Amino acid sequence: MKKTLVVILSFMLLLPSTSVFAVGDQPSSWSKDTIQRGIDLGIVPERLQDNYADPITREEFAELLVNVAFKKLEMVERSYEWTKEMVLERVTIDQTFEDTDLDHVKLAYIIGSVNGTSDTMFSPDAYITREQAAQMLMNTIHKGSIVFYATKEEMGYSDYNQIGEWAKPAVSASYTLELMQGSNGQFMPRKHITREQAIVTIIRVFDHAKYSQLNLRGDIVAYAWFDDLSYNVGKNYVYVSYEDEGEFSLSDQKHREMWFTYRETFDSGVRYDHEKAIVIYGFHSNLLSLTYTWILDAALKGEGVKVDYGYMTVETFTKNHLLEFTLKDIPGYFNAVAGHVYGYPKVEVDPKPID
Known part of the structure; x- marks a missing residue:
């Protein structure tokens, strides 16, 4: 009997993972497989594995961004790589937020994914819009990914003029990277992004975006093996x-x-x-x-x-x-992979000494 149980258990371990969705609280059919992948990869935390149609908050989206960034770092073939714990130990945020002390919010700020809603407040429970989500995505992954800006005509959004000027570089770049491409000819920039939409978008980051080096505040590459260095970061x-x-x-x-x-x-x-x-x-x-x-x-x-x-x-x-x-503080992003260019529209980097 014991031998039979051992054989059954061993066989079960070889089976692919099955859905963990609760009855009556399942994501939409179009997102289910992708969300399951996110759960299997450890990118989607347990607390976000329900209420999929609800809008996602700033701190919840920050956790997804941090999780996907460090998951991609885990996959880099280097003998010594950053962990979340190492970053928190060696990087100091000079102005912390008064309304949250969550580690994943600190990490999201350190890697440049997010800013505060003011110098001292993060507003963790505020919902985010689709254009805000696009900006947080591109803040995170722009340096290592090939960033091209799609034109208004290429995107073809009928509500393009509703996109904030500050968000257009991110919306355009996220379109070319196939991270966020709208629906039915619209981007719906000011509509809240739901949990399931956010999770699917984050898995697209995992699949399509390049993130092979830790970037402080989104732009400054820092290598983990330089262990005698410490860092202080602020908004700029x-x-x-x-x-x-x-x-x-x-x-x-x-x-x-x-x-x-x-x-x-x-x-x-x-x-x-x-x-x-x-x-x-x-x-x-x-x-x-x-x-x-x-x-x-x-x-x-x-x-x-x-x-x-x-x-x-x-x-x-x-x-x-x-x-x-x-x-x-300029519109657009620095990009090294598609040439040393920055801004929106892009211009070439041309360093000059300052007297």
């Missing part, structure tokens, strides 16, 4: 600090390898210095320092410099930090 900035813990870390190893294999630094005759290496290599994808040498040249001399990248300014070796990134 990321500050980077370095503290030498007196031991040879993975960060030291990575930077030493890069320093001695890159011609410009090896041939410069400048002795290996970890702070210089952090500036040149740790943030090379943000600074484009191997193409535009303003920061590289100054770093090799141990000097600070301030450079305008169009969508942000960067200052190195400041009084308080190793690097200070200050993001500009």
Whole structure:
């Protein structure tokens, strides 16, 4: 009898997952399979596995965004990657929200998915509209995805003129990425997005968007193995600090390898210095320092410099930090995959030093 039970249990474990939807509280037929995938992937938390027709709140959508971002990071083939716990330990939010202390809201703010409704309030229980959802989506994934802006004619929304000017870059980009494409020729920008619509959209992010690196405030790539760095973030900035813990870390190893294999630094005759290496290599994808040498040249001399990248300014070796990134409030997004461009409409990044 015991042997038979063991065989039955083993067979059941091999079967595909079955629906967990409660009777009378099931999602629509068009969304059921996708929502089931989200549950199986661990992206949809248990508390969002009911009341599918209800509008989703700001903090609930923030959790979905955080879950899909870190699920995609889990799938990257790297030996050392960020976890939620590591981010919360090493990144400090300088102005916290007074109306919520939830970790997933903090994480959503850190990775740039969300802002507050004011400098001190998040309004976690407020419902979000479809245009707000589009903006939160693109805030999260724009840097690593190929962002193209569809035209008004290409989208063909009869209610296009109802979309807020601030939301048009996100609505346009989310259309080209097949994340949100409206229904029956309309986008319905100010209609609340429901739980099931939000979950389906998040699984499209999982399927279609690229998110292979953690981006602080949506724009600043931060690598997990540089474990001697800490970060401060605000609505429009990321500050980077370095503290030498007196031991040879993975960060030291990575930077030493890069320093001695890159011609410009090896041939410069400048002795290996970890702070210089952090500036040149740790943030090379943000600074484009191997193409535009303003920061590289100054770093090799141990000097600070301030450079305008169009969508942000960067200052190195400041009084308080190793690097200070200050993001500009401009429409549209920076994108590296489709060329180093930013804004809406797009313009090429053309760094210039600031005296």
